[in-house]
Amino acid sequence: MFPEHPFTIWGTHCGNCGNVCSILQNAHHPWNCTPFTVKLKCSTCGHDVTIDQKAAEAFYNHKILTRFEGLFGYVVDLGCGGGFLSRFLLQNKNIKRIDGLDRDPDCLKATEDLAASDQRFNFTRTELRRLNALYDKNSTDFIVSRDVFMFIDDTEQYFDDVSSIATRGVRQMGWYMTDNHRMKNGLQPQKIAEAYQKRGWQVSLEYLDWYKSGYFIKTWH
Ligand SMILES: C[S@@+](CC[C@H](N)C(=O)[O-])C[C@H]1O[C@@H](n2cnc3c(N)ncnc32)[C@H](O)[C@@H]1O
Numbered sequence: 001m002f003p004e005h006p007f008t009i010w011g012t013h014c015g016n017c018g019n020v021c022s023i024l025q026n027a028h029h030p031w032n033c034t035p036f037t038v039k040l041k042c043s044t045c046g047h048d049v050t051i052d053q054k055a056a057e058a059f060y061n062h063k064i065l066t067r068f069e070g071l072f073g074y075v076v077d078l079g080c081g082g083g084f085l086s087r088f089l090l091q092n093k094n095i096k097r098i099d100g101l102d103r104d105p106d107c108l109k110a111t112e113d114l115a116a117s118d119q120r121f122n123f124t125r126t127e128l129r130r131l132n133a134l135y136d137k138n139s140t141d142f143i144v145s146r147d148v149f150m151f152i153d154d155t156e157q158y159f160d161d162v163s164s165i166a167t168r169g170v171r172q173m174g175w176y177m178t179d180n181h182r183m184k185n186g187l188q189p190q191k192i193a194e195a196y197q198k199r200g201w202q203v204s205l206e207y208l209d210w211y212k213s214g215y216f217i218k219t220w221h
């Protein structure tokens with residue numbers, strides 16, 4: 001069974017010794033503007049550490065984004081939203097091109113600054129079910145997504161398309177919650193991993209105790 005849980009991490013580095021100081025908590029998400037702060041003592045040096053929302057957000061973002069390091073070539077950001085992943089990926093000079101895809105027309109405006117400042121980024125408004133019409137077989141290196149997979153209804157087509165289009169691998173972060181009304185499919189992370197395996201990928205599945213009901217899947221050949 002997938003270990004569903006309500007926790008996100010609030011963390012920072014000790015101002016004295018640099019040790020990571022963090023707690024898991026379920027009252028405040030690090031992205032929600034709040035005056036809430038966490039006060040704790042560094043377990044290494046005993047220094048008083050305060051974690052405010054800005055610090056928690058930076059720490060949480062870093063934890064997410066480091067899972068998307070090490071990519072290169074041509075990357076497709078599925079359900080790119082405002083470009084959370086693409087913004088980070090563009091810092092990686094080994095990435096030669098990023099396509100941000102999303103069906104929400106507002107994402108064009110939300111990623112306008114990215115497209116204007118970096119020619120490697122392009123936004124396309126599209127339904128993800130059109131992937132195989134947009135891309136030829138073996139035409140990209142990596143496919144990335146965060147909090148998108150659960151919105152896909154035809155998952156078999158998704159796995160076929162992604163497996164046909166990406167030559168190097170997939171990096172997928174997401175959450176799974178039983179009977180959550182926003183989910184368009186009920187695939188548990190273990191089943192997602194198996195679906196990739198069935199299509200010839202090597203797969204690692206990591207359960208994230210610091211990301212609300214979160215998981216991270218990496219595939220490669
Ligand atoms: C929770 S947001 C995540 C955005 C971004 N990946 C991030 O990390 O901030 C999910 C995004 O997926 C897009 N999306 C969901 N289902 C989609 C579909 N079937 N086709 C295209 N975009 C979709 C939504 O419009 C939304 O922008």
Ligand SMILES: [Zn+2]
Nearest residue numbers: 014017042045
């Ligand atoms: Zn310390």
